[in-house]
Amino acid sequence: MKAQSQVGTYVPRNQLQPGDLVFFYSPIHHVGIYIGNERVMHTFGSPCVTISDMNSGWWSTYFKTARRVIH
Template sequence: MTNTLNAKKWGKSLIAAGISFTILFSGSMALPQQSAYAYSSSKAQSVISTAKKYTGVKYKYGATLGNTSSFDCSSFTWYVYHKYGVNLPRTSLAQSKVGTYVAKSQLKPGDLVFFYSPVHHVGIYIGGNKMINTYGAGGVRISDLNSATWKKNYKTARRVL
C-alpha cells in the first residue's frame, strides 16, 4: 500500500512538473527572442546606395507607388525599402508608426526620420547628420538635419532594418 501511495505522489508530481514546463516554455516561445527589427548595417548601406541612384528624380505629391519617374517623400521610402523586403505603409504618418522608436542621438544609417506635427514628411538617415529625401523642385536630394527647417521640424525616427 505504501508503494502505491508513493507511486501516486510521484505520478502527480511528474504531471504537475510536465504541465509547469509546458506552460513555461510555451509562454516563452510566444515572446520574441530579439527585436523584429534587428539592425543590419549591410542592408542599410544597400538601401542608401539604392536611394542615392534616384538623386534628382522629380518630386510629385501623391506619386504612384512603384513609379520611379517621380516620387513624393513616402512613395520614395516605400519604393527603396520595398526593394529590400521591408514592407512600409503608403503615407509618412503611417510609416512613423512602424518599426521601433529611435532617439535622435541614436540614429543609424537606414533609419527613417520624420518631420512636422502631425507627421507629413519622411527621409532616410544616411549618417553624418544627413538624410536623403524628396520634396519640391529639387526632387530627391541629400539634406542636412542641422539646417534650420529640418532641425526645427524634426519629430521622431523609426528603425525598420
C-alpha cells in the same frame, strides 16, 4: 505617413544609424532616410532626391521622430 511613423522601433535622434526613417513636422507629413553624419536623403521639390543637413533650418526645427524598420 502617420502609420509609417509608428512601425518598427523608436530611435532617439542621438542614436540614428544609416537606413533609419526620419519624420518631420507635426502632424507628420514628410519622411526621409537617414544616411549618416546628420544628413537625410528625401524628396522635396526639384531636383527630386535631395540630401539635407538635419542640423540646419527647417530640418532641425521640425524633426519629429525616427524609426528603425530593418534590423
